[in-house]
Amino acid sequence: MVEIQNLTKNFGQTLAVDKVSFEVKKGENLIMLGTSGCGKTTTLKMINRLIEPNQGEIFINGKNINAQKPELLRRKIGYVMQNTGLFPHYTVEQNIGVLPQLLKWDKKITRQKTEELLNKLHLPEASLTMYPNQLSGGQQQRVGLARALIADTELLLMDEPFGALDNVTRNQIQKEFKALPEFQNKTIIMVTHDVQEAFELADRIVLMDKGKVVQIGTPKDLLYRPINEFAEQFLDAQRLALELKIVSLNDLWPYLSLNNLACTTSISSSINVWDSMEMIRKSDHSCFQVSNTKGEKRDIDFQVLTQAFNHFQIAQANERT
Numbered sequence: 001m002v003e004i005q006n007l008t009k010n011f012g013q014t015l016a017v018d019k020v021s022f023e024v025k026k027g028e029n030l031i032m033l034g035t036s037g038c039g040k041t042t043t044l045k046m047i048n049r050l051i052e053p054n055q056g057e058i059f060i061n062g063k064n065i066n067a068q069k070p071e072l073l074r075r076k077i078g079y080v081m082q083n084t085g086l087f088p089h090y091t092v093e094q095n096i097g098v099l100p101q102l103l104k105w106d107k108k109i110t111r112q113k114t115e116e117l118l119n120k121l122h123l124p125e126a127s128l129t130m131y132p133n134q135l136s137g138g139q140q141q142r143v144g145l146a147r148a149l150i151a152d153t154e155l156l157l158m159d160e161p162f163g164a165l166d167n168v169t170r171n172q173i174q175k176e177f178k179a180l181p182e183f184q185n186k187t188i189i190m191v192t193h194d195v196q197e198a199f200e201l202a203d204r205i206v207l208m209d210k211g212k213v214v215q216i217g218t219p220k221d222l223l224y225r226p227i228n229e230f231a232e233q234f235l236d237a238q239r240l241a242l243e244l245k246i247v248s249l250n251d252l253w254p255y256l257s258l259n260n261l262a263c264t265t266s267i268s269s270s271i272n273v274w275d276s277m278e279m280i281r282k283s284d285h286s287c288f289q290v291s292n293t294k295g296e297k298r299d300i301d302f303q304v305l306t307q308a309f310n311h312f313q314i315a316q317a318n319e320r321t
């Protein structure tokens with residue numbers, strides 16, 4: 001759906017983006033990840049022509065974005081700005097209604113959609129008449145999301161949408177956002193420097209450094225098949241937490257068996273290791289029966305799970321060396 005070819009941007013002597021190319025498929029969530037200043041925001045802003053490149057081209061659904069006026073292009077692309085970018089002198093309702101007003105929507109429809117979004121994003125209806133400075137940081141980020149979602153565009157650009165929030169609020173909003181049908185249906189290009197967030201939300205990740213693309217791949221590709229030392233080191237500090245999140249019981253299948261643990265509760269093998277450990281820890285059941293899509297069954301308890309995970313890690317490490 002989006003093709004980025006050889007994109008380059010200089011700000012004076014600074015080469016902010018250096019021959020960046022990647023593609024985003026329809027419905028995909030692609031996350032640009034990298035250290036501060038590596039060119040993520042500049043790349044994102046070239047997609048909706050807030051910044052014009054020095055070189056390179058961008059196509060959306062096969063059409064060169066230069067073929068239309070920037071303001072018309074932007075009406076077709078949802079955009080969540082860094083630090084929310086809400087207008088301080090507009091109420092929540094007016095902030096969310098900016099694009100519908102430009103698109104000359106019927107006011108009743110705008111109101112109805114705004115209320116639907118407030119509901120979905122867990123914002124109180126009373127916030128409609130409030131100004132951004134009367135809301136918490138988390139609520140402001142939710143309003144920023146509502147503003148980007150209201151026109152139901154096929155493509156959504158998000159620049160650190162959950163930045164500047166404490167960890168608990170950030171995790172909560174990420175989870176809620178991930179559960180929204182909008183998250184499932186749309187093509188999303190998102191910028192973050194938070195590795196955990198990238199692994200939580202990405203189908204694929206574009207890892208950047210000093211204006212260049214270092215590696216493009218799934219979270220598993222980056223973790224288990226890093227292309228160079230930079231890619232490996234970028235994830236190293238959080239490797240275990242990331243593994244627990246992206247390794248599923250399906251991945252552990254070869255190391256699991258029917259242990260006659262007499263487990264009564266059944267769970268799906270698509271669950272990740274972290275969530276299954278949490279389920280075991282929190283539940284009254286000390287074990288679970290796991291079923292995969294082929295109808296095969298395995299038993300897990302905490303010990304079986306940790307042993308299988310260890311075996312999986314060793315196999316992956318052996319593959320890398």
Ligand SMILES: Nc1ncnc2c1ncn2[C@@H]1O[C@H](COP(=O)(O)OP(=O)(O)OP(=O)(O)O)[C@@H](O)[C@H]1O
Binds near residue numbers: 034038039
């Ligand atoms: N308008 C500008 N004028 C001059 N230099 C700029 C401008 N915008 C960005 N830069 C520079 O371009 C480089 C890339 O910046 P960019 O904001 O794209 O990085 P980033 O990866 O998004 O960083 P962050 O995560 O901190 O937002 C940086 O060196 C930055 O200082």
